[in-house]
Amino acid sequence: MNKKGILIIISGFSGAGKGSVVKELLSKNDYTLSISATTRQPRDYEQHGREYFFESREDFEKMIENNELIEWASYCDNYYGTPKSFVEGNLQQGKDVILEIETQGALDIKKQFEDALLIFITVPKAQELKARLEGRGTEDSNIITKRLKRAYEETQLMKQYDYIVINDKLDKCAEDISSIIDAEHKKTVRNTHLIEEIKEQFEELLKGEI
Numbered sequence: 001m002n003k004k005g006i007l008i009i010i011s012g013f014s015g016a017g018k019g020s021v022v023k024e025l026l027s028k029n030d031y032t033l034s035i036s037a038t039t040r041q042p043r044d045y046e047q048h049g050r051e052y053f054f055e056s057r058e059d060f061e062k063m064i065e066n067n068e069l070i071e072w073a074s075y076c077d078n079y080y081g082t083p084k085s086f087v088e089g090n091l092q093q094g095k096d097v098i099l100e101i102e103t104q105g106a107l108d109i110k111k112q113f114e115d116a117l118l119i120f121i122t123v124p125k126a127q128e129l130k131a132r133l134e135g136r137g138t139e140d141s142n143i144i145t146k147r148l149k150r151a152y153e154e155t156q157l158m159k160q161y162d163y164i165v166i167n168d169k170l171d172k173c174a175e176d177i178s179s180i181i182d183a184e185h186k187k188t189v190r191n192t193h194l195i196e197e198i199k200e201q202f203e204e205l206l207k208g209e210i
């Protein structure tokens with residue numbers, strides 16, 4: 001029987017290194033990354049269809065209307081959303097699908113998919129977040145303040161996640177997350193078919209005795 005994949009939601013403060021952690025996870029494991037749609041401007045190194053599908057506000061609003069997104073949220077004046085068919089198709093095929101999304105969208109997903117796995121990545125200290133955002137050099141100081149305020153708001157939602165992982169060292173953080181995913185696969189509720197199979201094997205072995 002083809003086991004359904006796990007829907008893995010990874011959120012974290014902007015600047016906590018989610019992007020690098022997700023890249024590391026994908027390079028070492030057979031996970032599938034969902035590519036979101038956004039109305040934000042591409043950064044220099046970003047490509048349409050690789051980091052994001054970069055859309056106009058008008059096209060994004062059409063996607064909402066046509067029910068093409070599992071969830072969407074407005075974050076720092078831009079829309080971000082998760083395309084539905086890609087995610088559902090991969091889960092059906094047994095793939096573990098990672099969504100790297102902000103908190104509002106994550107909690108929305110939790111309402112729709114009760115067996116989704118929600119993981120929050122944090123920095124060890126708030127001061128470090130500011131330093132990392134400044135060091136990245138891709139956003140001006142207004143945007144950095146906006147993102148820090150948003151991070152503060154997100155601290156209130158962290159407790160609704162299943163796991164909190166500190167990104168102090170990239171490798172360790174990615175390993176922690178893949179261990180969580182491995183453990184999640186072994187949960188009893190995700191293995192009812194296995195219990196049934198083993199039970200039937202015993203029944204076969206003990207034919208006539210039980």
Ligand code: 5GP
Nearest residue numbers: 036037072073075080081082100101102105
């Ligand atoms: P950035 O502009 O730095 O790439 O992303 C800003 C925030 O939007 C990040 O927290 C990122 O995780 C989140 N984000 C990216 N894609 C999606 C999405 O499809 N839905 C939601 N809700 N958030 C997203």
